[in-house]
Amino acid sequence: AEVSTQSTGVLTLAVVQDALDRLKGAVMIVYPMKLPPYDPVQAEFDGQEDLSGTQASLEIIEQGALWWAGKELLPEKTLSDYVGRNEKTKIIVKLSKKGASAPGREQLMSEEEKKQMMAWQYRKQEEMKKLHEADDGDDYYNSPWANSNALKNQFHGIGNIKWGPK
Numbered sequence: 001a002e003v004s005t006q007s008t009g010v011l012t013l014a015v016v017q018d019a020l021d022r023l024k025g026a027v028m029i030v031y032p033m034k035l036p037p038y039d040p041v042q043a044e045f046d047g048q049e050d051l052s053g054t055q056a057s058l059e060i061i062e063q064g065a066l067w068w069a070g071k072e073l074l075p076e077k078t079l080s081d082y083v084g085r086n087e088k089t090k091i092i093v094k095l096s097k098k099g100a101s102a103p104g105r106e107q108l109m110s111e112e113e114k115k116q117m118m119a120w121q122y123r124k125q126e127e128m129k130k131l132h133e134a135d136d137g138d139d140y141y142n143s144p145w146a147n148s149n150a151l152k153n154q155f156h157g158i159g160n161i162k163w164g165p166k
Contacts, residue, residue: 020045063098070102
């Protein structure tokens, strides 16, 4: 499997059939008396697997389309036409049914990360409330006599300007 993912070859029906034949051989070694006919693996080997009414039937895509970055990848173009020539670029391609719209975007963070971030934000908010309630006597910083620009404003004549109705 690792060799086939690194090769540049195309996945064909012959390659899939070869893998299926190898799997049949492995099952015959493990179960020399054959699997029972109701077993899903045996039904798949016989080509008689019936998925109707199961969740797996919803996952079958007869005609599919590949999507990346909100664009449908067309079969006549190569991947380098979309991504470029950088061999170290990692892309995640999604498969959807042919003719369907682009698949939804993945969440930026998981539910666990969201919970952790909200807990951190809540702790920070509570800490700020405690600091505000503690009131160390720093109120004099906001009083007019503690204004460092008061003398300059007095000389310029802008000491008592109000920007609202009287």
